[in-house]
Amino acid sequence: MKNVVILGSTGSIGTSTLDVVRNLNHKYKVVALSANSQWELLSKQVNEFKPEHVSLADERCVDSLRNSLSDNSVQILTGEDSVREMVSQENVDIVLSAIVGGAGLPAAIEVIKNGKTLALANKEALVMAGGLIMPMAKEHGVNIIPVDSEHSAVLQALRAGRRDEVKKIIITASGGPFRNHPKEKLSEVTREEALNHPTWNMGNKITIDSATLMNKALEVIEAKWLFGLDASQIEVVIHPESIIHSLVEFCDGSVIAQMGLPDMKVPIQFALTYPDRENGNVKSLDLAELGTLNFQKPDMDKFPALRLGYEVVEKGGTMGATFNAANEVAVQEFLDNKIKFTDITKAVEHVMKEHNFIKDPTLQDIMDADEYARKETKICLS
């Protein structure tokens, strides 16, 4: 029996993680859950999984949660120290972080400092501070297991050889809903069109990131930190069917792909059971039924976000935090119908150019870059 904490349990990844835990049938026990404000769903999760601790980032929702619970034994936490309180418990084996955005960075750091295995869906934490997080994980002997399907695929494919035999990795991208949309019409696309992802059903922020290809840029940066690669070793290919989740090319020319139907339960379960595998509750892949798989080069002129992602990989320092924060603010403005779709990437590029770059930042420098980028993005979009 392994004890698991799920941060962001009310989101798309969080609820899929609870599905996986249900299917793993008593091999995993949920000892803590967290959310931002969705207390009603959290309350249902608490009643079913009976964790010891539960936390809500939004303090205004705590009373509603407390009044809704039938069991008084669960400890309800809020405020800055709540994640530390949950992940520092001696019985915790693994923490799956599915918080969305930069809000997940302090949580990731707490998990690492407490020496717990980190199953990481919250790629933004690595994008912001991979240069600090990876050495910190090494120092504390912590394994960071990716939940992102592409990075899970790379982790699985890497098992086919030694690290010094790896030539490059190839990350696949569905291309999002506007893959075949004319470039000059992108500025007119609506929020609803952008939220209509062709292959994956995800939270709003990552769905917009997939439409701009910002998500692929975030993943290229994530791959740099997770696997210790430089920009020339990370390739992106558009693969609309989302059946091959990513590939690793070895020095002898062998290319190992990880495949499966697009279902986040597979990489989530692999992250929980790593390095072992357990029976999964997912449909088998039928290649004959699929018939054809397609691949194309990404169009960086139409989707400049990917080019910006490579710039972040090359520059490092505070560029990741700036890129991420500017994107988060711009995506929210788009979701609020305040800006055009194409303004998202333009704003990110502008803020990356304007910011005061620091090559070897401290955590405080990273938090400052994040704060600056949020303010500057608001200003440039107003």
Ligand SMILES: NC(=O)c1ccc[n+]([C@@H]2O[C@H](COP(=O)([O-])OP(=O)(O)OC[C@H]3O[C@@H](n4cnc5c(N)ncnc54)[C@H](OP(=O)(O)O)[C@@H]3O)[C@@H](O)[C@H]2O)c1
């Ligand atoms: N969805 C996918 O298929 C997928 C695939 C790969 C990677 N990821 C990554 O996984 C992460 C989560 O994505 P998602 O699609 O599951 O997002 P989501 O559906 O929006 O869920 C986000 C979760 O984070 C919580 N949260 C939001 N703001 C918070 C804050 N300030 N403090 C604490 N908790 C907060 C939310 O709580 P409330 O519900 O109370 O707001 C919710 O539980 C993202 O980093 C994303 O890039 C997602």
